[in-house]
Amino acid sequence: MVLAMLCAGSAAAQKAKAQNVPEIPYDSVPNFIKLPANLYLGEAMGVATNSKGHFYVFTRSANTRLFEFDQTGTFVREIGEGNYGFEFAHSVRVDSEDNIWAVDEGTNMVIKFNPAGKVVMVLGHRPDAVAGMLATTVGPAPPAQKYLFGRPTDVAWDPQGNIFVSDGYVNNRVVKYDKNGRFLAQVGSEKAGTGQNELTLPHGIAVDAKGDVYVADRSNHRLQVFDNNLAFKASYDNIGDSWTVCVSPGPHQYLFTSNSNPNGNGPGTWDNTGEIYKMELDGKILGRFGHASKQPGGFQVVHMMDCRNPNEIFVAEIESWRVQKLLLKPPAAKLSAAK
Amino acid sequence: MRVLICVLFFCAAAGAQDIPFDSVVNPLNFPASITLGEAAGVATDSKGDVFVYTRTGHPTISIGTARPFAHGGSRLVEFDRTGKFLREIGHESYGFLVAQQVRIDAQDNIWAVDQMSSMVIKFDPEGHVQLLLGRKSESETVPARPLDAPARGGRGPAGAGQQSDIFSRPTDVAWDAAGDIYIADGFGNSRVAKFDKNGKFIKSCGSRGAMQGQFNSVRGIALDAQGNVYVADAGNKKIQVFDGDGNFKSQITGVGAPAAICISPGPRQVLYSSNSNPPEDIDSNGEIYKLDLSGQVIGRFGMAGKLPKEFSAVNAIDCRRENELYVGETGNWRVQKLTLHGK
Numbered sequence: 307m308v309l310a311m312l313c314a315g316s317a318a319a320q321k322a323k324a325q326n327v328p329e330i331p332y333d334s335v336p337n338f339i340k341l342p343a344n345l346y347l348g349e350a351m352g353v354a355t356n357s358k359g360h361f362y363v364f365t366r367s368a369n370t371r372l373f374e375f376d377q378t379g380t381f382v383r384e385i386g387e388g389n390y391g392f393e394f395a396h397s398v399r400v401d402s403e404d405n406i407w408a409v410d411e412g413t414n415m416v417i418k419f420n421p422a423g424k425v426v427m428v429l430g431h432r433p434d435a436v437a438g439m440l441a442t443t444v445g446p447a448p449p450a451q452k453y454l455f456g457r458p459t460d461v462a463w464d465p466q467g468n469i470f471v472s473d474g475y476v477n478n479r480v481v482k483y484d485k486n487g488r489f490l491a492q493v494g495s496e497k498a499g500t501g502q503n504e505l506t507l508p509h510g511i512a513v514d515a516k517g518d519v520y521v522a523d524r525s526n527h528r529l530q531v532f533d534n535n536l537a538f539k540a541s542y543d544n545i546g547d548s549w550t551v552c553v554s555p556g557p558h559q560y561l562f563t564s565n566s567n568p569n570g571n572g573p574g575t576w577d578n579t580g581e582i583y584k585m586e587l588d589g590k591i592l593g594r595f596g597h598a599s600k601q602p603g604g605f606q607v608v609h610m611m612d613c614r615n616p617n618e619i620f621v622a623e624i625e626s627w628r629v630q631k632l633l634l635k636p637p638a639a640k641l642s643a644a645k
Numbered sequence: 646m647r648v649l650i651c652v653l654f655f656c657a658a659a660g661a662q663d664i665p666f667d668s669v670v671n672p673l674n675f676p677a678s679i680t681l682g683e684a685a686g687v688a689t690d691s692k693g694d695v696f697v698y699t700r701t702g703h704p705t706i707s708i709g710t711a712r713p714f715a716h717g718g719s720r721l722v723e724f725d726r727t728g729k730f731l732r733e734i735g736h737e738s739y740g741f742l743v744a745q746q747v748r749i750d751a752q753d754n755i756w757a758v759d760q761m762s763s764m765v766i767k768f769d770p771e772g773h774v775q776l777l778l779g780r781k782s783e784s785e786t787v788p789a790r791p792l793d794a795p796a797r798g799g800r801g802p803a804g805a806g807q808q809s810d811i812f813s814r815p816t817d818v819a820w821d822a823a824g825d826i827y828i829a830d831g832f833g834n835s836r837v838a839k840f841d842k843n844g845k846f847i848k849s850c851g852s853r854g855a856m857q858g859q860f861n862s863v864r865g866i867a868l869d870a871q872g873n874v875y876v877a878d879a880g881n882k883k884i885q886v887f888d889g890d891g892n893f894k895s896q897i898t899g900v901g902a903p904a905a906i907c908i909s910p911g912p913r914q915v916l917y918s919s920n921s922n923p924p925e926d927i928d929s930n931g932e933i934y935k936l937d938l939s940g941q942v943i944g945r946f947g948m949a950g951k952l953p954k955e956f957s958a959v960n961a962i963d964c965r966r967e968n969e970l971y972v973g974e975t976g977n978w979r980v981q982k983l984t985l986h987g988k
Contacts, residue, residue, distance in 0.1 A: 388703075392703075425681070425978055432683075435718055436742070451925050453924070454925045486951055
């Protein structure tokens with residue numbers, strides 16, 4: 307009885323999801339990643355491809371580490387070993403010049419590596435160890451500062467190279483910097499909120515070719531769209547909880563968002579979470595794929611996606627410690643049953 | 646009541662002339678196994694070798710024991726004048742936690758100042774530990790002991806610390822011609838401590854405050870050829886000048902909040918002082934001043950930012966050559982080699 311009430315409560319918090327969405331069939335490439343002996347993935351937080359088809363995985367193992375693999379999934383090298391900004395991986399993204407950007411929510415840093423793997427810019431500041439551990443904040447977060455993050459989550463760029471950071475678990479905002487790291491604007495603040503221009507745990511971010519900004523507003527059970535100056539444009543709230551977003555490149559861009567199953571796999575959660583939506587940028591849902599499962603082909607808390615090729619999706623999963631490469635097929639005529 | 650006379654008061658900066666300069670960003674080639682994090686300290690020796698004391702890797706508190714113990718987080722590396730990596734010094738040293746500064750003395754000994762272990766470690770030119778000042782706390786207090794807490798067993802005015810070599814977040818080291826050692830101590834204490842060249846404690850001066858002879862945060866220290874001691878106090882926005890016995894002589898203001906300072910060698914010495922921005926704000930401050938030893942500003946250069954020729958949280962300046970500086974930044978993870986132009 308108590309359980310039923312809890313489930314009802316949790317379902318009520320989420321907005322109604324889209325019905326009769328076409329199911330997109332796909333295959334997961336078996337045993338895709340080939341790691342050398344004595345190298346392991348932990349929680350796979352970030353995955354991103356570069357223009358050559360190599361991909362990067364940002365993982366929480368004994369230390370947080372950043373690995374590069376080639377198109378075949380063969381290990382190439384490690385980037386940033388012993389980096390001062392690596393404590394608790396959250397996201398990796400690759401910009402249009404193949405620079406690699408790592409977002410670490412343990413050090414509150416966003417670190418830009420050039421394609422050779424050298425640090426060329428850092429955003430944020432790691433709190434000095436000598437200041438000691440800060441007690442977990444109880445009560446309201448202190449005012450958000452222009453150049454400091456509170457557990458940042460993701461990074462994206464517009465065609466001009468302006469930088470957008472979703473920030474994050476402590477702050478609830480998106481910050482825009484110019485390409486040299488100077489603060490320009492923000493939407494949201496340190497405070498969580500449910501209104502337009504308010505965010506509650508912005509957890510992922512992507513920018514389209516026009517410069518519009520797509521934000522996974524995870525704990526608000528929606529995806530918000532802002533223009534390039536971070537003014538509100540739209541809210542998509544029929545796709546479950548938006549954990550992470552991806553916008554594919556090319557003349558016809560698609561938007562992907564994951565309604566990831568919650569960590570811990572509470573009773574009943576697999577019934578209405580775990581799927582990824584493929585959408586037009588204007589919010590029209592084209593199809594959905596995937597489901598919560600611990601087996602290959604299913605998803606265990608998708609944390610990030612790469613959609614450089616909209617028919618070849620890389621997913622990084624927290625609770626299966628793996629990265630999968632998915633080959634999407636044309637949608638089946640059959641519609642998925644409404645759940 | 647004692648009347649202070651002959652207090653020289655310099656009010657410098659506004660309208661100071663810009664010094665043109667060029668920069669090479671990250672002229673030092675780190676090996677793959679060591680990454681440059683926050684460049685807290687940078688210094689050259691008489692051969693032109695460059696030493697960097699950097700906050701890198703994983704500062705660690707180990708758990709599952711009776712008390713939390715701190716390990717790692719900083720490394721000291723040496724390069725030749727062309728930027729080629731030569732060696733690491735003090736690998737996994739017990740005292741390397743949060744790099745604060747590195748300085749090279751007249752005999753090319755390498756001195757590392759660590760803010761968290763509160764130690765000053767002297768390595769001989771071969772890289773062997775030769776003298777230790779201070780002692781690392783056996784275990785860490787979590788959360789950290791507040792900055793204004795009295796030093797362990799301390800007595801005396803607030804922030805003055807003990808009359809001993811127990812430091813609290815020290816920041817810098819310098820020497821006089823006799824080899825006597827002066828420690829800027831620091832963030833936790835607000836004093837300068839003096840030792841003889843063998844490390845025997847002589848005296849310490851200063852306590853927390855804004856009066857003459859008092860300090861807020863003692864961020865940097867440098868001596869001129871006459872043995873005058875220049876103490877950079879960012880919190881009080883001034884450099885105070887003392888004689889070798891700690892008697893106040895003069896002060897320099899109007900150069901922002903002096904953090905890193907350096908005095909060049911040679912017959913005509915100059916003083917560099919950085920008005921370092923904090924890493925959380927790159928929209929103001931950040932410039933470096935060049936002054937003569939009387940405190941007159943010769944010029945200024947740079948501003949806060951992330952581009953080449955901009956600075957973020959400069960923590961170290963090496964000025965062994967007057968117009969060829971190495972600058973270490975903690976807001977940007979980099980070392981810049983600057984060439985100053987003009988007269």
